Amino acid sequence: MSEQKAPLLQMRNIKKDFFGNQVLTDINLELGAGQVLGLVGENGAGKSTLMKILFGAADIAATGGYGGDILLDGEKVSFSSPFDAIAAGIGMVHQEFSLIPGFEAEENIVLNREPKKSNLLSEIFGDRLDTLDRKAMDETAVKAIEKMGVNIDRHMVISSMPVGHKQFTEIARELSKDQLRLLILDEPTAVLTEREAEALLDSIRGMSARGISVIFITHRLQEILSVCDTVAVMRDGVLVEKVPAKQTSVQEITRWMVGRSVDDSGKGARGAAEPANENAKTVLKIEKLWVDMPGETVRNVSLEVKEGEILGIGGLAGQGKLGIPNGIMGLYEAGGRVEFEGTEIPLNSPRKCLDSAFAFVSEDRRGVGLLLDESLEWNVAFPAMQIQNKFLKNYLGGLIKWRDDNAIREVTEKYIDELKIKCTGSKQNARELSGGNQQKICLAKAFALEPRVLFVSEPTRGIDVGAKALVLDALKKFNRENGVTVVMVSSELEELRSTCDRIAIVSGGRISGILPASSSVEDFGTLMLNNVI
């Protein structure tokens, strides 16, 4: 590689904040032509945001742009849309497939760049009436697939393809662009089988030999080591390490990723202070659970929850931790067996779950969790009223049920008080509250059901630090004082460690291990990356 000219890509002091919330701080990266950069970091470390900035994604500009400079070949560039980035030779393969399901691989590879032949009508009405040049399309597709080095059937319809081939189709599409110089692969191996992943790594080596630079984002550290020239580790929006791949190891990278000096492990972990009662009986038994939740597929999960404990479920995004509570509560198609105190709970039936004294605080606060345009009173009391006939006055021997507004107000005010919900009063609409206070209302709603088992999904997502502590304390208090078993799903390991007794780590849709909360961060990190898909 000629070192005298400027490297292909330089990123200088990239900064980005979302409404004052700093997500990237002074990122400096350089990438030469034909080099492969491995980018790793936990969820929320800022990898995706950084790549979005590089690719000119619309939501970056919509949230106030970014700070710092991006240079291509030593020249400053500023992309206002992904199309500018593509024109400049940057390609990106996203985690979600961007393919037309009913089209053949070939049609997808040349989508909207189809070679065309003009004809009489197109002369009159414009070039959109050009006919497609199927032969030239064929040639382009064949060339791109050859370049990729992984053979796929170019005439196969996407919807009937195995998921790995879809991924390869996307990569071939990027490779078919002649101007391509830099390819961003965002967790491409997540959906691949081992052999396919191996083929992809070969393909990346091939691209690099052709002079195409690659930024490779993955959670599979072994892949990074085997294919990348450089490894960049991000944590909390900061580039913490950037080293040649040859000089590091999986253990070292894991440590950089989870960060936080190792000696604070165990501190604040609840398990250490109050060891869980080993003899507690099993209250909830999950066997061979599968859940078809898009992006959070659960495969063959067996789990036992003990009475009165707080069980944490952690893991990286997209590995299936959210699928577990959503599947049990019947929000997504699920199969397997769930037993509560020895009786089987039918799946795919939210009502049956609620009837058997389960409650669920969804991660989708605004969608599933709240009636946004109703008062706090309604939000708190509605499920209890609907499911358990609480807060109702019966007349004529139960023939007519009348809402007991006084009782509703009382209970709402009690929770507003207990959870320190900031609002103008129990009649305020839920929409007007801040995120943290909305989350507290969701909790109050679940508490009002007086459940035996409470599922809480991402209870602190998108709320500020102060509110976080309050929400977690409320959960702990509810668990301890009422003896309610809590299953808490969260992507923040620290939060799980400070709240839970035991923590199950989900990886690749399966439970990769269960550890007491006092275990070291590194142990959890290893489990998280264990069989990542």
Next chain:
Amino acid sequence: MNTEKNKTTSVDWGSILRQASVPIMFIIICAVCIPISGLSANMLINEIVTRMGRNSFLILSLLIPIMAGMGLNFGMTLGAMAAEIALILVSDWQIVGIPGMVLAAIVSVPISILLGVFCGKILNEAKGREMITSYIMSFFVNGIYQLIVLYLMGSIIPIKHATIKLPRGYGIRNTVSLLGMRQKLDNLLAIKVAGVKIPVLTFIIIGLLCLFIVWFRRTKLGQDMRAVGQDMEVARDAGINVERTRIISIVMSTVLAGIGMIIYLQNMGNIATYSAHSQIGMFCIAALLVGGASVDKASIGNVFLGVILFHTMFIVAPRAGAYITGDSMIGEYFRVFVSYAVITLALIMYETNKRRMRSAAGQQLAAAQEKEEKAGKGTSEKGGDQA
């Protein structure tokens, strides 16, 4: 398009039967009704051929919006209204025969384009609810049509001939005769085969439209429409102007529907000014569905099979009804009832198929899990026992 060929290796008879359930049902209805109706084969075939010439063009106009993922589109009613306005004007100008039809087509096109753009823009605001939105919009535009025909024609838009105008001096009569145009297209080049009159020229025009549609699918615009129809977000990411493509598809549909309506009305020989368009959308959509089309997939074959089956039922059901109950109105009732039933059935089937696809994904997961268990691997990954 033979995109199906790779889908399944083994023939799935269940799903084929499900797909073809509506056509099969109609074949049975027709097979039962034909002998009861007592119609001669000659007369029956004559009627079917006439109706194929009359309706096919209109129904073909529905194919392009379906391709663009806009579903069964009642926007075609707008084109039908444009054609009626054009025909009223042309018959007032006393231009008859084929030149009159061509002129009417020329007059209808700009009106159709205008209405099509309007319709397309509104449907872009109501993505995923195109069918009901276009249906309600056809009622709204019907109001504007009535304003024009009932009040503006004769007062602002000059109408000379008293045979068209209402006696009060403005507004159009209930029926406008198209005697000068009546079956002019059908009779030109018509041939008789074994007593069956075949309107060759009409069929040639329909054939040309079919060729156009086949060709259009292979153009860039056609490919874009198919892409937009299957996944708007992906198409947008690829740089296709989704909104514009959708508007173009609706405009093409209204323009073609306008021309189709002119062919339809020349065969009828008169315009029922205030009702000719009112049910045309529903009957066309019903016919297409009877031919085996669905909300997101329709072919030229569906159009012709649909015309034949749906109209055979139209012809024989009243007579069969009259024979059985002694009341010929039963047939009229039956056709409206069946049209709505078919559309409802098609919509239900579309939704259940979608749900079936979703649960199939779940079944796949369960099967994979079972297989894995049989293979006896994955013991190390099973949690619970580790704690």
